Amino acid sequence: MDFNEINSGGSPGEYAWTQEDHDLFSRIINEPGPSSSAVPETAFDVSFAVPHKFSHGTQSAPGQMVERLNHLGLLPDADQPSMTYEIKGHRYTAALDPSSGVRLIHNSPxxxxxxxxxxxxxxxxxxxxxxxxxxxxxxxxxxxxxxxxxxxxxxxxxxxxxxxxxxxxxxxxxxxxxxxxxxxxxxxx
Known part of the structure; x- marks a missing residue:
């Protein structure tokens, strides 16, 4: 089916759909869009790993936290450059910073x-x-x-x-x- 072609003699209803046209239309209609194909990122509750006097806000991850999460494989790395954490009820995005440390970004309300x-x-x-x-x-x-x-x-x-x-x-x-x-x-x- 050539969508650019304009038939000079006949109405659009006179066009006979082929099986190829039907397959193309079905594939376009049933194709998942970009929002439906995205998988929500899992948030890991890492409250246990933060120091007792941890205060909320965007900051470098405390050394104690990095050490604990490293042993569990829960730190961002080259394969997964960011991760989502839950820390004492607050959601954070953890990302590698240029100094090879881990930056905790306190998500907006x-x-x-x-x-x-x-x-x-x-x-x-x-x-x-x-x-x-x-x-x-x-x-x-x-x-x-x-x-x-x-x-x-x-x-x-x-x-x-x-x-x-x-x-x-x-x-x-x-x-x-x-x-x-x-x-x-x-x-x-």
Whole structure:
């Protein structure tokens, strides 16, 4: 079938499809597109490998972490130059840097996953950046804009007369809608 050819005498409906035309059309229609052929990258939970006083953010991977992950074959290399990690509820992309070290890139809030917290509560800890010296969210604080957006997206946004219960890094919090659209977070129990 020549799609560039214009028949001067006849309508398009008069064209008789051949088996070759039918096969070509079926192959084009049934061919997976670029988005459907992409396999989602597996995120490895490597929280066990980070030092006790690890603080979130983009940084070079700590030596202790590199040593532990090297023994398990979980470091990026020439064959796999980047990997996705989950570290204490936060999603990171690990990549080789020019000095042959490993760079941890803290993914944006939009790319963070919501984990499972205590008693099946959704854990939004990846969206909290103010923490105590031990790495836990403060007992009371305001929700940052990224967390408010995620609460709205997932249906956990509190309403004026109804608080919601969520988890932040494994601890239970009540989220309360305040005047002006702000959300106050208070540790429960």
């Amino acid at each position: 939009e790319d963070q996953n919501i984990g499972a917290g205590p008693a099946g509560l959704p854990d939004f800890g990846a969206f909290i950046f103010e923490t105590s010296r031990r790495g836990f969210p403060l007992p009371e604080q305001w929700a940052p804009p990224a967390l408010i957006e995620k609460l709205q997206e997932t249906g956990f946004m509190p309403s004026p007369n109804n608080t919601t219960t969520i988890a932040l890094n494994g601890r239970t919090y009540n989220a309360e809608l305040m005047q002006g659209g702000f959300v106050r977070l208070r540790r429960a129990g």
